Amino acid sequence: MKNENCAEKSDQICSRLAWIMLATGLLYGLKLITGWVTPDWQNTLQMIITIWGLVISLMIIWTLAPTFIKKIKFQTVEHPELQGYVTNILNRSLVISWGVTFVGMVMLHAIDTVLLSGSLSGAAFFDAMLALMTLSASVTFLYLTHSGYDQTQDEGWD
Amino acid sequence: MALLLHNRIRVYRAEHRLSQSDLAAAIGVSRKTISTIEVGRFVPSTVIALKIAQYFDAAVEDIFSLPKKAH
Numbered sequence: 001m002k003n004e005n006c007a008e009k010s011d012q013i014c015s016r017l018a019w020i021m022l023a024t025g026l027l028y029g030l031k032l033i034t035g036w037v038t039p040d041w042q043n044t045l046q047m048i049i050t051i052w053g054l055v056i057s058l059m060i061i062w063t064l065a066p067t068f069i070k071k072i073k074f075q076t077v078e079h080p081e082l083q084g085y086v087t088n089i090l091n092r093s094l095v096i097s098w099g100v101t102f103v104g105m106v107m108l109h110a111i112d113t114v115l116l117s118g119s120l121s122g123a124a125f126f127d128a129m130l131a132l133m134t135l136s137a138s139v140t141f142l143y144l145t146h147s148g149y150d151q152t153q154d155e156g157w158d
Numbered sequence: 159m160a161l162l163l164h165n166r167i168r169v170y171r172a173e174h175r176l177s178q179s180d181l182a183a184a185i186g187v188s189r190k191t192i193s194t195i196e197v198g199r200f201v202p203s204t205v206i207a208l209k210i211a212q213y214f215d216a217a218v219e220d221i222f223s224l225p226k227k228a229h
Contacts, residue, residue, distance in 0.1 A: 005179075007188040083203040084191040145190070 011086040016063040018090070018141040023056050025135030032127040089144045097137035104132040164223045167196050170214045185209040 027049060034045045108128055112120040171181060178196070182189045187206060194200035202210070211218040 005183045005186075005188065007182065007186055007191070011188045011190060083206055084187050085194045085200045086188065086190060088200065 007084060011084065013063060013067070014086045014090050014141075015145065016059070018093075018138045018145075020056060020059050020063065021134040022138035022142070023052070023059060025131050025133075025138060027052050027056065028127045028131035028134065032124060032131060035121075035124055086145060090141055093137045093141040093144070096140050097133050100136040101129060101133045105129055162225075163198065163201050164225055165195060165198070166221050167192070167210065170216065170221060174214065181210070181213070185213055 030045055030049050030052070034042055034049070037045065105125070105128070108120070108125065112118055167181075171178070176184075178192045179189045182192045185206070186209070191200065191202070191206070195202050195206075207218050207222055211221055214221065
């Protein structure tokens with residue numbers, strides 16, 4: 001059944017954005033690993049990163065294009081459901097993600113200083129920060145919104 | 159998990175023979191929002207609570223109430 005409820009579409013966009021964040025996090029995770037492997041593996045990983053980047057670009061277009069097309073075609077804007085459960089969880093996930101990223105960066109800096117003698121580059125820190133931020137936000141969001149988590153099923157009364 | 163806010167949405171839905179999706183569409187929220195409010199996982203905003211009450215033509219206090227303190 002085609003659902004015309006705008007709030008459902010808004011939720012769907014939020015979920016897709018979470019999957020895009022997860023994919024982006026994995027991409028930056030791979031980029032981080034690239035610096036630690038042999039040149040052969042580096043080439044393979046580089047190829048995977050390029051393909052993965054294209055996949056993420058397609059996911060972004062797939063998620064946002066319908067909204068933009070609708071806006072241009074019908075001059076209407078779909079307002080997100082700002083007070084709904086999914087938006088609430090998205091905000092909560094972003095808050096958790098900030099905390100995780102901050103703690104993670106402090107720990108990474110400590111490891112770099114104590115164990116690696118400051119050998120980590122700025123680019124590695126940047127990749128680690130983005131990977132932590134996007135992975136923690138997306139995993140939290142997807143866990144808290146997955147079907148069946150503390151929810152009742154919809155039932156008709158007829 | 160202790161409920162932060164008791165609600166009687168399920169009872170009102172049954173009386174009006176409405177599904178969660180029907181109620182969600184009627185007040186402009188998603189089914190997941192209604193579902194999580196019903197099980198007490200999500201405390202709705204004042205606007206959503208008022209919309210639900212208005213839809214059922216009831217007072218907000220009839221639908222939502224604070225849990226009684228155990229002494």
